[in-house]
Amino acid sequence: MxxxxxxxxxxxxxxxxxxxxxxxxxxxxxxxxxxxxxxxxxxxxxxxxxxxxxxxxxxxxxxxxxxxxxxxxxxxxxxxxxxxxxxxxxxxxxxxxxxxxxxxxxxxxxxxxxxxxxxxxxxxxxxxxxxxxxxxxxxxxxxxxxxxxxxxxxxxxxxxxxxxxxxxxxxxxxxxxxxxxxxxxxxxxxxxxxxxxxxxxxxxxxxxxxxxxxxxxxxHANIQPGSYFPGSGFAVFNTSVFPFEADQRVKMELWGDFRKMDGTIFSIKASGQKLLFALVANNNTKEITLTFGEENITMKDTFKRLVIIFQTDLLQVLRDGDKSNTTTLPINPVSHPGYFTTWKEGRLAVGGLLGEDGVGSQFLTGCLEKIQVQGRDLDLDSAVKHMSISSYSCPA
CATH class of the missing domain: 2.60.120.200 (Jelly Rolls)
Known part of the structure; x- marks a missing residue:
């Protein structure tokens, strides 16, 4: 030693x-x-x-x-x-x-x-x-x-x-x-x-x-790695801190038992603009919904890993690493002008829904075992977060 x-x-x-x-x-x-x-x-x-x-x-x-x-x-x-x-x-x-x-x-x-x-x-x-x-x-x-x-x-x-x-x-x-x-x-x-x-x-x-x-x-008597959200607050990042690839592509990955989550998993919004994206778990319907403007992608909550790839004209959602279990949503640049710029210059809230005044709501209850953006783990201690969130452990 x-x-x-x-x-x-x-x-x-x-x-x-x-x-x-x-x-x-x-x-x-x-x-x-x-x-x-x-x-x-x-x-x-x-x-x-x-x-x-x-x-x-x-x-x-x-x-x-x-x-x-x-x-x-x-x-x-x-x-x-x-x-x-x-x-x-x-x-x-x-x-x-x-x-x-x-x-x-x-x-x-x-x-x-x-x-x-x-x-x-x-x-x-x-x-x-x-x-x-x-x-x-x-x-x-x-x-x-x-x-x-x-x-x-x-x-x-x-x-x-x-x-x-x-x-x-x-x-x-x-x-x-x-x-x-x-x-x-x-x-x-x-x-x-x-x-x-x-x-x-x-x-x-x-x-x-x-x-x-x-x-x-x-x-807690027993714990597991992850970030625990008790339903009382969220963590906010400026998206400008994330590295953006030359091909204008953002990859976001989330791991966890989505069947045990309820509330907003993440949301993306730029100052002075409407909500861009929101991923919400509904424990009553056992569904996960990704909202983009007026469009929705609804999935059953049986997966353990979710990959979302944002591109300038396309949105891909991949569940459990299975390419056959992929949903693709074309993005019309006319109806959604500059949406990728909003991603770069906005805020990412993990565990809650960003409001017009920056105040959150619909907070998440559950454990995210891992969160990555562009292949890098998100460190919640580097975010502006509610102190009720446990950055590294969840009750097992």
Whole structure:
């Protein structure tokens, strides 16, 4: 196993090793008030990290007196299909010294700052396979060890000529976000993680955590890869970001169990113009309808893959890769002038119907296992999307 480490400034003194051993736990979904308008939650329960809130805002946080810390080891279980996101944050001196644990490209990433020193360490096995993985961080001075599933280990040794510092005061901990300016991090990343944590054990400290949300969202017992739309919002892309081929052709592919979908799967519209395309699932009639202007293509919802090819004068719809199961619709350039330009300069909404004012409706309920435009996977985290949408996982 190979590990990558980038170092800036002096190596950090052993005092930081204590804060490095502070790692995330699973947090309870039930709690009580604390007199400050925040709900208090206990450790040990399963919690969903991608809950609706400001992007960098922690899901919950707490403060611990450094004199109360008795353990040098923390552990928790993590499950996700998401390759990137923030898991846990800890700091001392009100954010002057800090530690962030996240995933980047599916592997663990630790970023550590103390004084003028900044260290970024990444590597190990990819953890975004949808399975539960146990992570343990421990302090074996002068080493900090991150262990994955009891065997894969990342060992960071840190020594310096600085006088050993005695830490005192409070330690701040945060889950699913950070308490510093994101520009301070050496490695920039997308903070939101579509993932869950559970079975946490941290530093043998019983201090309760304060939740930043009224209710914590639960995790699904079983998940599968895909993007889940619960019927409350959609994701919007500017179509200008998609590559267009020289032959003026756009290929869009969607995978999933269309029998379990209901609502608008996608819609395309340019500003100030009428709706161009809409693909709608009707769970009552068990049909999927593609609407183009006044024309409709209606199909039974028994397929698992749908390919739509937009051309300047032709529209092709292919089901389950079967060329014999193809519907072709000629496009009259007189009745639909400039429709391809609209495709290039408009907006694509996945999971809802675009309205005249840009507000959506008829939201999708269901799982799209994969969405591609021009052969490239759509990353919903790069869209403007409703926070109720899970970008990487669906309930199985």
């Amino acid at each position: 190979r590990w990558r480490m980038a170092r800036f400034g002096k190596t950090m003194a052993g005092g930081l090793l204590l804060s490095l051993s502070l790692t995330l736990l699973g947090w309870g979904a039930e709690g009580q008030g604390n007199g400050r308008g925040k709900k208090e939650v206990s450790g040990g329960t399963t919690v969903y990290l991608g809950q609706d809130r400001d992007t960098w805002r922690p899901l919950m946080h707490t403060r611990v007196n450094l004199n109360d810390i008795r353990s040098i080891k923390s552990s928790f279980h993590l499950r996700t299909f998401d390759p990137e996101g923030t898991i846990f944050y800890g700091d001392t001196k009100n954010g002057k010294d800090w530690f962030v644990l996240s995933l980047k490209d599916g592997v663990p990433l630790m970023q550590i700052s103390r004084g003028e020193s900044l260290v970024s360490v990444a590597g190990g096995p990819k953890l975004n396979d949808g399975k539960w993985h146990m992570l343990e961080v421990s302090n074996h001075e002068p080493f900090v060890v991150l262990e994955v599933d009891g065997s894969n280990r990342m060992v960071v040794g840190m020594e310096s000529n600085r006088t050993m510092e005695i830490l005192s005061g409070e330690l701040r901990l945060a889950l699913g976000g950070i308490l510093i300016d994101k520009e301070q991090m050496f490695v920039q990343l997308q903070p939101q993680m579509d993932g869950c944590v559970r079975d946490g054990s941290w530093l043998n400290v019983s201090t309760p955590w304060e939740s930043e949300v009224e209710e914590l969202w639960p995790c």
